[in-house]
Amino acid sequence: MLSKAWEGTAARRVLLRRLKSPTLKPFPLLFQDVSRKHHAWKEQSPWLSSLVNVVGTGVPTKDFPAGAEEPAAGWNPPRCGVPDLPTLPDGQSGRNRQKRFVLSGGRWDKTDLTYKIIRFPWQLVKAKVRRTIEEALKVWSDVTPLTFSEVQEGRADIVIDFTRYWHGDNLPFDGPGGILAHAFFPKTHREGDVHFDYDETWTIGNNLGTDLLQVAAHEFGHVLGLQHTAVSKSLMSPFYIFRYPLSLSEDDKQGIQYLYGKPKLDPNPTPTQPAEPPQPDLETNEITNVESVQPDACSTDFDAVSTIRGELFFFKSRFVWRLRAGKLQAGYPALASRHWQGIPSSIDAAFEDPMGNIWFFQDSQYWIYEGERRVSGPTSIAELGLPASPVQAALVWGAEKNKIYIFSRGNYWRFNPHTRQVDNIYPRTMADWRGVPQEIDAAFQDEFGFAYFLRGQNYWKFDPVQVKVLDGYPRQISQDFFSCTPASNSFR
Template sequence: SRYWHGDNLPFDGPGGILAHAFFPKTHREGDVHFDYDETWTIGNNLGTDLLQVAAHEFGHVLGLQHTAVSKSLMSPFYIFRYPLSLSEDDKQGIQYLYGKPKQDPDPTPTQPSELPQPDLETNEITNVEPVQPDACDTAFDAAATIRGELFFFKSRYVWRLRAGKLQDGYPALASRHWQGIPSSVDATFEDPLGNIWFFQDSQYWIYDGERRVSGPTPIVELGLPAAPVQAALVWGAEKNKIYIFSGGNYWRFNPHTRQVDNIYPRTMADWRGVPQEIDAAFQDEFGFAYFLRGRDYWKFDPVQVKVLEGYPRQISQDFFSCAPSS
């Protein structure tokens, strides 16, 4: 199944939620749904192992809930293991529900360790890290102004700021906005036509709003080297200049021709006061550029063409109202 598929429990594209199943004595008891957009494999870690996820979901169909035992098949977080095997906790769980084999005279097994569970009809297995990144303790992968709002990206997650305030419900999975987005984003920008570009490793994707229109496409087709893009910046009053940064160099990119200008690359020395290597960049509504590296940022003056005095400053403190860190 893909995204919305008739049970009010939509999938979210690659990564995130892998599958879900319905418990016994529910209106869909026995149903198991798999996310079509995962890269499914059998017996290797080149994608998501279908047999392992299926066995987990069949456990739910039989009545097993999630367990706090990390090595259990019924752990809520997917970690590839081969060959597939049941832990003692898995065995105790199924025997608690259905009893031990008749030839085994041992006493009734103790109840397995379980996480507290709400009274739901279904359980999901995900490969998302169990703890969301904390904006107060995070070096972001990418940032961009999109539709007048500021987005920060880290791993599979996105933070959304409007008028300087973090919006309710964030951080959230980036795939909730952009279905099929790569599992992490190296750089992103919104071009003058409103298209949103995402870069990961040596490929890029283009979205019209939340709809993917192309990608993945090799970045060498843009005239860039086959190396990960570190940051992208929409620059200028008309927002018609786009700069792409990688490996201490930068290129000016024309989104209409989808090619970099032939006088590039140039070195980061042109951006006076900006670090040689950066993680992300964006422009605010007043024309100032922001360059992120680690947990710090530098504010760049478009008139003086250099970093303002008093920088770097902490991203967490100025954008997320966190306490200053040492």
């Protein structure tokens, strides 16, 4: 059921009259504008005529009753404007009584789909948008037989466009804020079309604007045939909350597999061919004989640790380990150059700034990457107002992740990534971080606001409320992050 915030305006009564009329096409539901910190999906998804007749489906048709509170008094989370399916007296939902997920009524008749991007947002480089779209589609292909291939010429099944205002489908965008995107279900007259509002502030991996990855993955769920679900924290929930890393809930997974089935196992896998030796002038993820001795996460210290795009990266020498939702990903450790071509052979510190740029430090120099593309460096850290001594760690700190601290030789500086200068050339002492060792190897902040400081093979967890290290620390990095057997000589 839509919240009471939808009741009581002339525009909404007009909407209901349009939806009741068999001769008028529905137009998008609009959202109450909210702060940039929490967006509604603010999309409009055209629906099939068989989906629902809005009359009697829970869409309010009257103004607030006398004495009712204004919406602000009982604020509801922002949500998508697609109508809900009717709720039956037994509390079950329409034709999908035994399922929490909801289908649009259509599905693709094939599993190998192509997609094409017509236009791109101005804030992001094209390569970054392409990688993000590919990642958003991959969350669906990972759990189904579906495959997605980008084409740049000719026809495509899924057509993605960043466009403005009136753009040919009678569902105009409204400039910054308001409506973010809309998608068309399978078996409709514009099946496969996905439109994003060009005038939004599109970002990737942060909540300073509208996160493209999460909105795109949600829209692709519609384009594949899923409606909204009532299960909270599902990707197809109508309520948008900035949340990383991106993943499907069990409800999302069951819904998409109901339509397309589970991934198919290859009964006759192609024998693995011996890999050709890499060309000496190309960077690859092959581990050559010279580098055959990889560091063991169970017995090594780390040069740097950083949260990047919602995932945790541990760096040691030329290698990197990648943890998603606390789990080490397959294929790691890998060469760091697999992700960031041209990265130094080892790094001292790394962090992702609020704009999504990734900074790497080695000795007295730094590099800046936009995703996997290097945009500057090497540059002297003296230009940032820092002394020539190597940076030992960097910490992105605060609820908005807009405070960055740089640590070196028992001191720290507060750094402003917008001005690219430290706030004060005179450092403060590590004594401000009660319980943290004088010198550290790495630092990072988790999703709950706790800071972690690493030294050697141990780490300290710092409470931002009590402003001190929690009791029971230090603990072993290998045991808590890599599930290694505790060392017998560990100290607690």
